[in-house]
């Protein structure tokens with residue numbers, strides 16, 4: 001595999017939250033003075049207790065929400081968003097689901113077809129173009145969802161716990177595929193997960209959030225090289241780093257509970 005850059009080493013910011021607090025209309029205080037910077041070619045995971053505001057961070061970066069105080073800054077480039085549910089249209093084929101964003105943005109049909117073939121190949125779904133979502137496994141449906149997001153060539157890719165509902169083996173395989181994709185596509189990723197091993201395996205950096213209202217309580221660099229072999233998970237270095245993240249997470253839960 002050809003790596004065209006050094007993951008995590010660029011100083012160029014692609015997205016920032018600056019001292020952001022978020023209080024919803026019903027008074028729920030979701031985020032408290034949170035600052036996050038995501039740089040080019042970084043893949044950052046966000047872990048934290050349930051309800052601490054992880055999805056809110058993604059929604060702010062996507063522009064779906066406006067902060068109560070503070071600033072959200074992005075480059076304005078295309079954003080890809082992958083949700084926990086694949087959210088596919090059941091009556092459309094795989095190819096027709098994947099080309100939907102291209103249709104909605106007015107990409108010429110021939111370009112969309114070519115690009116769909118390319119992104120489906122990248123997620124290992126060549127040959128399934130004519131299948132409907134109901135004929136696919138959960139992991140395959142999630143691959144379609146990722147392929148659909150790739151269609152618009154996002155520079156900023158936001159993942160809201162996309163593999164949480166999958167079995168362990170499928171999840172690990174998709175982690176490996178996503179990490180390969182990260183090396184060949186020019187996006188910066190912010191990945192929400194409840195799984196510490198998943199966060200460490202995928203990331204150049206892991207951010208740990210406190211319980212609500214969410215704050216960043218730890219910023220752990222992941223120094224492992226790329227590409228990442230599946231066996232990395234069984235090394236003492238991996239276990240030590242996962243343990244650091246888990247400890248920070250446990251401390252974060254205990255401080256506020």
Ligand SMILES: Nc1ncnc2c1ncn2[C@@H]1O[C@H](COP(=O)(O)OP(=O)(O)OP(=O)(O)O)[C@@H](O)[C@H]1O
Pocket residue numbers: 024025026028029030048049050051052053054055056057212
């Ligand atoms: N539109 C909204 N109005 C009111 N409260 C909201 C709204 N959206 C989210 N919240 C609340 O804000 C808090 C943070 O929600 P968020 O979904 O960001 O947490 P999360 O860390 O992603 O949770 P989980 O890990 O369980 O998915 C929660 O208490 C949630 O109930």
